[in-house]
Amino acid sequence: MTSLPSNPATLPVLRGGMVGMGMIFDETYAPFFEAAGHGLYDAATGAFRVELAGAATRTGDRTAAYVHRRGLTGFGNHIGENAVGDLLASGIDFLCVASPDDKHFAAAKQGIEAGHHVIIEKPSVLSLAELDQLVALAKEKDVLAKVVYHKLLDPDHKRLRTLVADGVLSHVNNGYCSLLEPKSISGSQFAAWITGRNPGTYVAVHYLKLIDFTFGGRLKSVQCTGQRGLVGPKNGPTWDSTQLRLVYEYESGREAAFDIHTSWVTPDNFPGYVEQEVQFRFDNGVWNGHSRKRGVELTVEGRTPHELKNTINNHYNASFLEPWGERSRRGYGIEVIERFAREVAYVELGGDGNGRSARLAEMAARDYNDLSADRQVVAAVEAMEAILAKAAAGEPNAVVEVNGRSGGLALYLPGKSEPEMLYQGTV
Numbered sequence: 283m284t285s286l287p288s289n290p291a292t293l294p295v296l297r298g299g300m301v302g303m304g305m306i307f308d309e310t311y312a313p314f315f316e317a318a319g320h321g322l323y324d325a326a327t328g329a330f331r332v333e334l335a336g337a338a339t340r341t342g343d344r345t346a347a348y349v350h351r352r353g354l355t356g357f358g359n360h361i362g363e364n365a366v367g368d369l370l371a372s373g374i375d376f377l378c379v380a381s382p383d384d385k386h387f388a389a390a391k392q393g394i395e396a397g398h399h400v401i402i403e404k405p406s407v408l409s410l411a412e413l414d415q416l417v418a419l420a421k422e423k424d425v426l427a428k429v430v431y432h433k434l435l436d437p438d439h440k441r442l443r444t445l446v447a448d449g450v451l452s453h454v455n456n457g458y459c460s461l462l463e464p465k466s467i468s469g470s471q472f473a474a475w476i477t478g479r480n481p482g483t484y485v486a487v488h489y490l491k492l493i494d495f496t497f498g499g500r501l502k503s504v505q506c507t508g509q510r511g512l513v514g515p516k517n518g519p520t521w522d523s524t525q526l527r528l529v530y531e532y533e534s535g536r537e538a539a540f541d542i543h544t545s546w547v548t549p550d551n552f553p554g555y556v557e558q559e560v561q562f563r564f565d566n567g568v569w570n571g572h573s574r575k576r577g578v579e580l581t582v583e584g585r586t587p588h589e590l591k592n593t594i595n596n597h598y599n600a601s602f603l604e605p606w607g608e609r610s611r612r613g614y615g616i617e618v619i620e621r622f623a624r625e626v627a628y629v630e631l632g633g634d635g636n637g638r639s640a641r642l643a644e645m646a647a648r649d650y651n652d653l654s655a656d657r658q659v660v661a662a663v664e665a666m667e668a669i670l671a672k673a674a675a676g677e678p679n680a681v682v683e684v685n686g687r688s689g690g691l692a693l694y695l696p697g698k699s700e701p702e703m704l705y706q707g708t709v
């Protein structure tokens with residue numbers, strides 16, 4: 283094993299910039315950057331370190347609090363109309379976009395246009411037209427454009443995919459997934475940007491990717507229902523919960539259907555805070571997964587279930603006292619960001635300039651996180667958003683056909699024979 287030098291300042295550095303410094307920054311990006319500042323080692327690149335150079339946010343308050351808490355100097359706190367532009371001009375190598383989902387596209391586009399590698403929090407973007415632009419731009423600018431779906435790195439989901447890839451589990455027929463967030467998410471954490479949004483785009487997307495990446499196949503249709511009245515008015519555009527249904531077809535010509543239920547109005551004293559469950563039924567088996575009930579149940583008088591959780595997911599992101607005495611914060615939520623940094627390092631530090639395009643192509647071919655491989659997921663998100671918008675406008679029960687009779691993404695309303703085309707090209 284190669285050890286890192288005692289003075290990381292001597293290492294080649296990759297400078298990152300953040301757009302958005304909210305909950306997901308605190309949970310995953312902050313621990314990643316804090317650890318990677320001491321150096322990372324990769325056999326393909328040698329040792330390097332990663333530094334967070336600055337952030338572009340709406341108010342700058344959370345950046346200021348972070349800078350104060352960490353005692354940082356020279357950290358760029360960019361706000362205002364040109365916050366992202368100022369961050370890009372401060373000299374960074376890659377941009378992390380973790381702002382609300384309807385703000386991802388503009389920031390990512392700006393980052394790629396400026397010639398920087400970009401990673402976007404899920405959902406990458408909200409339409410195929412936006413995805414097409416970012417993928418084409420990344421190609422033109424010779425940079426990586428990637429998205430974070432940390433559930434693909436959850437050891438349970440990796441095991442599921444392994445059993446499918448190895449043919450141990452054969453042909454998925456149907457399944458359900460549910461992800462329930464507490465009321466505090468919709469009521470306070472996201473209150474500033476929740477109007478007009480829905481929990482499906484925010485969290486069903488994790489399972490859209492899991493299903494798409496694990497089972498492959500061709501997305502054929504999307505349906506969605508939902509409820510309103512808690513987060514916003516009962517006839518308004520803001521949704522409390524959603525029920526999404528996808529139909530896929532596989533090479534054999536056989537189909538599968540998946541139901542994904544999400545909510546952000548579960549009571550705050552729910553024992554596990556975030557409830558995540560999946561069941562997939564195959565020709566020869568059943569996979570039952572519960573990301574919260576993995577076997578640990580904790581009670582601390584006066585502290586659970588609010589400050590500490592009763593059933594804890596220690597695999598996602600948790601603080602540990604390691605057996606060798608060090609304090610660490612680890613988990614797949616952090617590992618997924620580190621993998622992206624290693625991919626950027628491979629392109630930029632993994633050899634001489636002549637080999638850069640080949641290294642870039644190799645990293646862009648990683649379909650677990652490349653934007654070019656996110657088409658069916660973005661199609662499902664775009665379809666779901668359009669179906670919910672129609673329902674909010676008094677036209678419920680639409681169905682979106684994918685690459686069907688009319689091509690691309692075609693939204694059909696009951697009683698109307700002509701579809702509304704959301705996306706004309708092939709998905």
Ligand SMILES: NC(=O)c1ccc[n+]([C@@H]2O[C@H](COP(=O)([O-])OP(=O)(O)OC[C@H]3O[C@@H](n4cnc5c(N)ncnc54)[C@H](O)[C@@H]3O)[C@@H](O)[C@H]2O)c1
Binds near residue numbers: 340
């Ligand atoms: N991978 C995951 O499991 C996971 C979990 C939570 C959130 N997310 C994603 O991360 C993103 C952010 O979520 P969050 O939970 O951190 O939200 P949050 O509301 O806690 O934070 C949002 C941040 O974005 C900033 N912001 C708002 N508008 C902006 C703008 N126009 N330009 C720049 N910054 C802006 C805010 O100042 C704040 O710092 C969302 O896309 C969400 O879906 C992913």
